[in-house]
Amino acid sequence: MSAASVxxxxxxxxxxxxxxxxxxxxxEVFLSFRVSSTxxxxxxxxxxxxxxxxxxxxxFMHLAEERRNLLLxxxxxxxxxxxxxxxxWSDSVRLLHMRPGAQ
Amino acid sequence: xxxxxxxxLMEESPYAIPSRKLTMWLFIISxxxxxxxxxxxxxxIRVSAANWTRPFESASVINxxxxxxxxxxxxxxxxxxxxxxxxxxKAKAMRFLYSTMALGAIFAxxxxxxxxxxxxxxxxxSSGLFGQTFFTITGLHLLHVxxxxxxxxxxxxxxxxxxxxxxxxxxTGLYWHFVDLVWMFVxxxxxxxxxxx
Numbered sequence: 001m002s003a004a005s006v007x008x009x010x011x012x013x014x015x016x017x018x019x020x021x022x023x024x025x026x027x028e029v030f031l032s033f034r035v036s037s038t039x040x041x042x043x044x045x046x047x048x049x050x051x052x053x054x055x056x057x058x059x060f061m062h063l064a065e066e067r068r069n070l071l072l073x074x075x076x077x078x079x080x081x082x083x084x085x086x087x088x089w090s091d092s093v094r095l096l097h098m099r100p101g102a103q
Numbered sequence: 104x105x106x107x108x109x110x111x112l113m114e115e116s117p118y119a120i121p122s123r124k125l126t127m128w129l130f131i132i133s134x135x136x137x138x139x140x141x142x143x144x145x146x147x148i149r150v151s152a153a154n155w156t157r158p159f160e161s162a163s164v165i166n167x168x169x170x171x172x173x174x175x176x177x178x179x180x181x182x183x184x185x186x187x188x189x190x191x192x193k194a195k196a197m198r199f200l201y202s203t204m205a206l207g208a209i210f211a212x213x214x215x216x217x218x219x220x221x222x223x224x225x226x227x228x229s230s231g232l233f234g235q236t237f238f239t240i241t242g243l244h245l246l247h248v249x250x251x252x253x254x255x256x257x258x259x260x261x262x263x264x265x266x267x268x269x270x271x272x273x274x275t276g277l278y279w280h281f282v283d284l285v286w287m288f289v290x291x292x293x294x295x296x297x298x299x300x
Contacts, residue, residue, distance in 0.1 A: 025175070032296065053284050060181075060182060061280045066120065067120075077132070
């Protein structure tokens, strides 16, 4: 098999991932017109976005093909930092209200 | 011992990837946290604000659909470029790289068109919380796209002249896919929750 013919297969190989990503996006657009509650919509859209990002990370960025160590080093730490950031934001609001004279 | 060089004295890399690629991954993680900070702050402001501007009508939604399709397609062409460069097919890699750059430029142009439409309706960076958060987040993302197109151009030029190895194309590809991934969070949070009903 020549090098050129090997390189030609990659688009076909990742086409299903591409179509799934597009499908998830179109579901997001559809839901944004159907769901009236902003809170519910944000939660659903975030879950779908996390699904899209996971597919992108694993297949487009080839994290699924790398050694497991790389995934275990990078992803849990990132999720932890993002969750902690979420905690700090809400805590900053609490501190604002605890401060004397805060509005 | 000297015949084996330093490699024989050192442990095997736990990740089995070149250090340049690991550096790109670490940059991506730090950039992801930066975007995370912006999106979290946007989320808190969005939920706590009593009256929030919902400026996007059907024309804007169609625009953002086209932008998203263009960006996801550019990730696919980037995959082609990385694969062709690894296989040693330079001509094919260059075609894919130029396609990715063109799609990135189309995305940036559509982005700017959306911005100018908002400017025309009086929504700017200084027109309130929506303008401030929207233009900051999408501006940061647009900056990444424009930087990506420039980086792709530099890497493509130097790769075609033989000055860079396929590893550089792969690293630039990682960055490009990351820009695509960030957009998957920006669209639902910044655009789709602000559609005028």
